[in-house]
Amino acid sequence: MPFYVAPEQQMKDKADYARKGIARGRSAVVLQYEGGILLVADNMSRTLHKISELYDRIGFAAVGRYPEFENLRLMGVRFADVRGYQFDRRDVSGRQLANIYAQTLGTVFSESLKPWEVEIVVAEVGDTADDDEIYRITFDGSIVDEQGFVAVGGSSEHVSNQIKDRFDARAPLSAALNAATHALAHENGEERELEATNLEVAVLDRSRQHRKFRRIHGDRLTALIEEGKRGATTTTDASDDTNTGGNEADQD
Amino acid sequence: MFEGFEGGRMPAAFMSAGTSSFTEFLRAVNPELLPGRHLDAAGGGTEHLTPDATTIVAMTFPGGVLLAGDRRATQGNVIANRDMDKLYRTDEFSAVAIAGSAGIGIELARLYQVELEHYEKLEGRSLSLEGKANKLAQMVRGNLGMAMQGFVVIPLLVGFDEVTEEGRVFSYDAVGGRYEEQRYHSIGSGSVFAKGSIKKLYRDDLDETTAIKVALESLYDAADEDSATGGPDLHRGIFPLVDVITEDGHRRISVEEVARLATEVVQGRSVHPDGPTARLD
Numbered sequence: 001m002p003f004y005v006a007p008e009q010q011m012k013d014k015a016d017y018a019r020k021g022i023a024r025g026r027s028a029v030v031l032q033y034e035g036g037i038l039l040v041a042d043n044m045s046r047t048l049h050k051i052s053e054l055y056d057r058i059g060f061a062a063v064g065r066y067p068e069f070e071n072l073r074l075m076g077v078r079f080a081d082v083r084g085y086q087f088d089r090r091d092v093s094g095r096q097l098a099n100i101y102a103q104t105l106g107t108v109f110s111e112s113l114k115p116w117e118v119e120i121v122v123a124e125v126g127d128t129a130d131d132d133e134i135y136r137i138t139f140d141g142s143i144v145d146e147q148g149f150v151a152v153g154g155s156s157e158h159v160s161n162q163i164k165d166r167f168d169a170r171a172p173l174s175a176a177l178n179a180a181t182h183a184l185a186h187e188n189g190e191e192r193e194l195e196a197t198n199l200e201v202a203v204l205d206r207s208r209q210h211r212k213f214r215r216i217h218g219d220r221l222t223a224l225i226e227e228g229k230r231g232a233t234t235t236t237d238a239s240d241d242t243n244t245g246g247n248e249a250d251q252d
Numbered sequence: 253m254f255e256g257f258e259g260g261r262m263p264a265a266f267m268s269a270g271t272s273s274f275t276e277f278l279r280a281v282n283p284e285l286l287p288g289r290h291l292d293a294a295g296g297g298t299e300h301l302t303p304d305a306t307t308i309v310a311m312t313f314p315g316g317v318l319l320a321g322d323r324r325a326t327q328g329n330v331i332a333n334r335d336m337d338k339l340y341r342t343d344e345f346s347a348v349a350i351a352g353s354a355g356i357g358i359e360l361a362r363l364y365q366v367e368l369e370h371y372e373k374l375e376g377r378s379l380s381l382e383g384k385a386n387k388l389a390q391m392v393r394g395n396l397g398m399a400m401q402g403f404v405v406i407p408l409l410v411g412f413d414e415v416t417e418e419g420r421v422f423s424y425d426a427v428g429g430r431y432e433e434q435r436y437h438s439i440g441s442g443s444v445f446a447k448g449s450i451k452k453l454y455r456d457d458l459d460e461t462t463a464i465k466v467a468l469e470s471l472y473d474a475a476d477e478d479s480a481t482g483g484p485d486l487h488r489g490i491f492p493l494v495d496v497i498t499e500d501g502h503r504r505i506s507v508e509e510v511a512r513l514a515t516e517v518v519q520g521r522s523v524h525p526d527g528p529t530a531r532l533d
Contacts, residue, residue: 047376049376052373052376053373054373071267072267074266074267074269074270074374075262075266075267077370077373077374078265078266078277078370079262079266081274081366081369081370081373082277082278082281082282082285084366085274085278085285085362085363085366086282086285100262103260103261104260104261104262106260107260107261210341211369
C-alpha cells in the first residue's frame with residue numbers, strides 16, 4: 001500500500017538526489033575571452049565529450065551523468081539542424097535551444113520518478129562581446145542568463161568564486177584558460193595540477209567563418225597552458241603593486 | 253515553438269540513439285521537408301518548372317583540388333539567372349557543384365551540406381572522403397523518380413583526402429552511379445567543350461593560380477560553344493566562381509582575383525579568339 005508523501009517532500013527528495021549525483025563528477029566552466037567564448041571541462045576521456053558543438057555559433061557544456069546529457073546533446077543537434085534546414089542558418093539561436101532544454105529537464109523532473117542528474121550550459125557567440133549569450137540550465141529546468149562566466153557541477157559555487165577574482169572578458173585566450181583551469185584545479189579546496197590530458201577545451205571563436213566551434217587539444221593546448229602560467233605570474237607581480245586587494249597571489 | 257513539441261517533451265526520435273544520418277532523421281520526423289517530396293505526384297512534362305544550371309569544371313593540382321562553375325541558369329531559350337552560385341561548400345574539406353534542374357539541385361546540395369555536418373557533430377568525427385562520396389550517390393539515387401520525370405540533377409564532388417593528402421574528384425550519373433575521375437572532369441551542357449579545352453591545357457604540375465586560369469579558359473570555351481553557359485561578364489562584373497580545397501581547408505577565391513584572371517583570359521581572346529594553342533613537338 002503506497003504511503004502519502006507530501007509534494008514538497010517529493011520535490012525536495014528529487015532535488016537532493018539530483019544534486020548528489022551531479023556533485024560526484026567534476027565541474028565545467030564557460031567564460032568570455034577577447035576572441036569569443038571559452039569552454040573548459042575537467043575530463044579524463046578523449047572521446048566521451050562533455051563539451052560539443054550544437055550549431056554554427058552555439059556550444060554545449062555539461063556535467064553529471066554522461067548518458068543523460070548525451071541524450072540532451074543529440075536532441076539539441078537534431079533540433080538545430082532541422083530548424084536551420086527548414087528556415088535559415090541564422091534562425092537557430094542559443095535562446096531557443098536553452099528553452100527546449102529547460103522544458104525537457106523541467107518535464108523530466110516533475111514527471112519521472114528519477115530526475116536527470118545533469119547541469120548544462122548553452123553558449124552562443126555573437127558578433128560583438130555584448131551579443132554573447134550564456135545560459136545555465138539546471139536539473140529541474142531552471143534557466144539562468146549568465147553574464148561573462150559560469151561554472152556548473154557539484155561545487156560550482158566554489159569554482160565561480162575562484163573565477164570571479166580572475167575573470168576579465170577582454171583577457172587573451174591563454175589568460176582566460178589559466179583562470180578556468182585554476183578554478184577547476186582548486187574545485188574542492190584541493191590542490192591539483194591540471195594538465196592537457198585532464199582537460200577538454202574548446203572555443204567559440206568570433207573571428208572564424210561558418211562554424212565558430214573549435215576544439216583545442218594536443219600540443220596547442222599544452223602551449224596555451226604554459227603561456228597562461230607565465231602570463232599569470234607576471235600579471236600577479238604587476239597587480240601586487242597596483243591592486244592591494246588582489247588575492248591571486250595567496251592562492252598560487 | 254516547435255512542431256511536435258507537446259507536453260514539454262520533444263518527440264522521442266530526437267532523444268533516441270537512432271541514426272546519425274540527417275536525411276533518415278528528417279524522413280522520420282519531418283518528411284515534408286525532404287527535397288522533391290511534392291513533385292512525385294506531378295506527372296510528366298513538368299521539367300519547364302525549374303531552370304537548368306550548366307557548366308561545372310573540376311581539376312586536381314599538386315596539394316589540392318579546384319571546382320569552378322559559370323553563373324548562368326536557363327529556362328528553355330531564356331536566361332533565367334545571370335549570377336547563380338552553383339558551388340556549395342559542404343564541409344571544411346569538400347565541395348559540391350550541381351548541374352541540371354536548379355530547384356531540385358539546390359535543395360539536394362543544402363541537404364547534403366547538413367547531412368555531412370550532422371554526422372560530424374553526432375559522431376564526433378567527419379566521414380571519410382569515400383564515405384562522403386557514397387552518401388552523395390545514395391542521395392542522387394533517391395532522386396531517381398524525379399529524374400525520370402525530367403528533373404535530372406547531376407552533382408560533382410571534389411574533396412581533399414586528409415589520409416592520402418591529395419585532391420580527388422567524383423562524378424555521378426542520374427541513377428547514383430559513382431565514378432572517381434582522374435585529374436579533371438566537367439559536367440553540364442557545356443561540359444563537352446570545357447573538357448576538351450582542359451584536356452589540351454592540363455599539366456600534372458599546375459600550381460593553384462595556373463589551375464584557376466585553365467578552369468577559366470575552359471569555361472570561356474564552354475560559353476563560346478554552348479548557349480546555356482555564361483562567360484565572364486565584364487560589363488556587369490559577373491565572373492565564374494572558383495573554390496579551392498587544400499590541406500588548409502576550403503577557400504572561395506576572391507572576386508577581385510577571379511576578375512583579374514578572367515579579364516586576362518578575355519583580353520587574350522581578343523587577340524586569339526580560340527584561346528591558347530597547345531604546342532606540337
